[in-house]
Amino acid sequence: MxxxxxxxxxxxxxxxxxxxxxxxxxxxxxxxxxxxxxxxxxxxxxxxxxxxxxxxxxxxxxxxxxxxxxxxxxxxxxxxxxxxxxxxxxxxSRPVEVEAQFEGMDFAAAESGPDKLTGISLETRQVLECLNELKEKQRQSVLMAYYYGQTHEEISRQLEAPLGTVKAWVRRGVERLRKCLE
Structure with a gap:
């Protein structure tokens, strides 16, 4: 070898x-x-x-x-x-409520207190805290695009939102995450 x-x-x-x-x-x-x-x-x-x-x-x-x-x-x-x-x-591809896709993923600030964040890395904690600061649709769009690997078109269909709007949510969400993580 x-x-x-x-x-x-x-x-x-x-x-x-x-x-x-x-x-x-x-x-x-x-x-x-x-x-x-x-x-x-x-x-x-x-x-x-x-x-x-x-x-x-x-x-x-x-x-x-x-x-x-x-x-x-x-x-x-x-x-x-x-x-x-x-x-x-x-x-x-099966019709599912968007909220159901993220069930069990605690991104709400109230549920991400220090007691729940102690077992994860500092970087992960920072990302979660920054995700909590995004607007709901931005957060969903960013997660669907970058965490689940969906295309903008798939996100558009899933969220029943225009393609341009989804692209804006993703772009602005990533920009806000970048600023938050700096």
Whole structure:
């Protein structure tokens, strides 16, 4: 294996059908890739399903990996991330109230007191506090765009708002976040 990219050789062997190489690749990368999946999916069960589907795709597509274009971990992370976003988009294509999408995500200032923020990093705490300062539609639009990976068009449909308005909410929300975090 190359010192530069320890997983590239394992992917090459996977492309040749080497199941031991795949098992080794899985064992060495599952922790990081599960973290990527969990961050996007938010629930352990969904993250595990995405991870399983992602590894199937990694096995099937190992022959398409090009070490000249990306590192192996970057390539695999992209597969997991894209699968997770596809699953989220499929959830969001069903008619759901916007409030229900953010259920369990405490962004209201009253519910984000110091007692609830002690277990998270300073950076995360600052982002949450700044998100609390945004207007509701700006906050929803920014979260939908940057946290859930939705397009402006998807957000427009979901919030039943004109596309230009959604773009303005996202742009202004990001500007306010940037100023708040400075």
């Amino acid at each position: 190359s010192d530069k990219d320890p997983y590239a050789e394992l992917l090459r062997l996977c492309a040749q059908g080497d199941e031991k190489a795949f098992a080794s690749l899985y064992q060495q990368t599952t922790g990081k890739l599960f973290a990527v999946s969990l961050r996007i999916m938010q629930t352990r069960q969904s993250a595990e399903e995405v991870l399983q589907e992602g590894y199937i795709k990694i096995w099937e597509k190992a022959g398409t990996f090009d070490s000249g274009k990306a590192r192996a971990m970057t390539w695999m992370t992209t597969i997991i991330r894209n699968r997770a976003l596809d699953v989220l988009r499929s959830y969001k």
